Amino acid sequence: MLTVTIFLSVCFIGLQLGCGYWVLKLARHRTKSFIWYGVAACNLVLALVAGQYLNASIGGSHQPVLLNEMSHVTVSLMLFVILSLLVRQLEQKHESEVWRKYLLDTMADTYYEIDGQGRVEVISESCVNVTGYRSDELIGAEVRNFYVASESRNELVNAMLNNGDQVERYRSELVHRSGQTMTLENTSRIRRNSKGEMIGTQGVLRNITGRIQSEAQIEELARIVESSVNEIYVFEAESKKFRVVNKAARDNLGWHMDELRDMTLADLRPTDCDIDLQGILLTLSENEGMTIVKETGTRRKDQSEYFVEMSFRYSTVGRDPVFIAIALDITGRELNKAQLSQAQRLQSLGLLTGGIAHDFNNMLQAIRLNVEKIVIDDSQQEKWRDGALRAVGRAAQLTRRLLTFSRMQHLTPKVIDVNQSLRELESLFRLSLTKATNLELALGDESLLIEVDESQYESALLNVVLNAHSAMPEGGVILIASEPTYVSASRSRQMDDLPPGDYVEIRLSDNGRGMDEYVLKQAIEPFFSTKKAGEGTGLGLSTVYGFLKQSGGHMIVESEINVGSTITLLFPISNNRVIAGNDEPSNAIRANKETILFIEDDDVVRMLMAGTLEDMGYHVIVAADSVQAESLTRGFVDSIDLVISDLILAGGIYGPELVASLAATHGKLKTIFISGHSRLYWSKDQRLPDDCQFLQKPFSQAQLDTAIRHVLGDVKSELASSSSLSLSLLPEPEPGGDPS
Helix, strand or coil: CHHHHHHHHHHHHHHHHHHHHHHHHHCCHHHHHHHHHHHHHHHHHHHHHHHHHHHHHHCCCCCCHHHHHHHHHHHHHHHHHHHHHHHHHHHHHHHHHHHHHHHHHHCCCEEEEEECCCEEEEECCCHHHHHCCCHHHHCCCEHHHHECCCCHHHHHHHHHHCCCCEEEEEEEEEECCCCCEEEEEEEEEEEECCCCCEEEEEEEEEECHHHHHHHHHHHHHHHHHHHCCCEEEEEECCCCEEEEECHHHHHHHCCCHHHHCCCEHHHHCCCCCCCCHHHHHHHHHHCCCCEEEEEEEEECCCCCEEEEEEEEEEECCCCCCEEEEEEEECHHHHHHHHHHHHHHHHHHHHHHHHHHHHHHHHHHHHHHHHHHCCCCCCHHHHHHHHHHHHHHHHHHHHHHHHHHCCCCCCCCEEEEEHHHHHHHHHHHHHHCCCCCEEEEEECCCCCCEEEEEHHHHHHHHHHHHHHHHHCCCCCEEEEEEEEEEEECHHHHCCCCCCCCEEEEEEEEEECCCCCCHHHHHHCCCCCCCCCCCCCCCCCHHHHHHHHHHHCCCEEEEEEECCCEEEEEEEEEECCCCCCCCCCCCCCCCCCCCCEEEEECCCHHHHHHHHHHHHHCCCEEEEECCHHHHHHHCCCCCCCCCEEEEECECHHHCEHHHHHHHHHHHHCCCCEEEEECCCHHHHHHHCCCCCCCEEEECCCCHHHHHHHHHHHHCCCHHHHHHCHHHHHCCCCCCCCCCCCC
């Protein structure tokens, strides 16, 4: 009986353990406890039956039934508790393994465990995103084979050893199955056993390749924005405060980024700006993707203003919506428009004055030839003749000045007497002023010689005079004074390191409204002007200053509000004492009856020139146009020694064209061209031969005689040895310009 009881107890224990195992193995989590309690209830019933049977078998009826039953229940409960603890431990272990597998399979980052030999023991399924391999393909593989550089694995281990057995966000580069390099952040630690020995590593890998590329793109974009030649502003949609202002904008505005962070676009607007900024921003916020372009003004830190073409756009990309404004500085473009307009006006003026000058110089030529033919009987007649010739010279000079002011030209320095030039320019200055403005000259009798480009010099003086006149809208006095001065070493440091030495000082003063400190500082800056738009380009004093610096001089601007302004021009004194001037009439050398074909469409000039040439001893064939010239020269195939032709002939024929036509039958002809325009005008527009002789009207008989003898070969040796003689061949041309 005892054997049967023991056998039943063992079977019961085995059955209980087996049921518990399969309950844990097969049942769902919610049903495990219910099943287990059912097994426990069956266990109690079986325990009572087994106890009763055991009691009957061993003790008979000598022991109390209740005591036997309690002992059996106690033994059964103890067995139940022990088995329950074992089952619960198995359940927790199973749940832990399930959750561990779940985490490894679902985590975005890659978990790994590496053994002491550097082989993969455990790795999560997300490894396929990092390496391109599945986890089952990586188990047992040597991890160093996946690094871009095999020594990187040892560097990682050394980094952990040097940092308390762990690292955080350690960057490594692994090679993907496709060959692409992947950048990873590694947070890992060293695994050690109970003896402290290293048995491997474990950690988490995060793929940051995309983030690195995004950061690189953001950095590249930021670099492009920062280095853009356009001004770029990014400001918050809510507060309108600047978030980003690139270098081009900061440099132009004069503000630092720390200052701009508390500013808005409205703080940069000029006070008279009529652009509806709020309306633009509201429209953009309701229509994302729209671009609005406006031309407006922007105010710098120094309160100066400039024009921009600004493109506005609204963007909701990123954390907070922002407005983006890209500004293109169009100050130069607006200036170019003004300059183009001015150039077109000057071109029209040049064409007009060119035509007038041509006809006017023809009349002056006739007057001069007539005056030169006057026979001098006494000193009084000589005085009258010389006065008439000087008047012709001044008239010709006035014509050249009118042409000079309508064009740009290269500097061609020559020696000028300052006091003499100012006296000669006085009449031109007065013509430029109103009756309410008086002009006074305070000049000495001494010669103050400077070496400058005459046209630029006269233009600079006229520019300053006109500026003074503009500063006195109700009239006033302009005083022009000159004197020699010495610039010492200490004084030169205050004049942009102007070389010390002797200078000529020309002061132009007015008693106008003057300039404040701000305007005074900007007075010689290019494009700066206090005039309204369209009334000036702001290039006046800056051009004068540039001319002075190019000529080795300096300009000083002094002014006081309601007192007036003084512009001081300093020119180095010239050591060259030779002053170029017009030739006085001289006795012409008689010719040897050479034959000259003279072609001129102006009747008066043609008649006077023919008479003058005959008086000089030449045989003259006179033609009014190309038809007459070709007809009259048919019988003079080999006897024409020289052709003197006007450059503009009737019928639209130019002198060079006619001479080329005559050369087809007569061979190469020696030629002198004459015109009321300057040589440079013709050499530029009509391709006048460089080696031809040219005389600009009005010219004297002496100049004509010298030019003829030069072309015929009588004065070649003189010209070769004397550069001053070549200057006397014709009135001084306006170099580098277009007389039209």
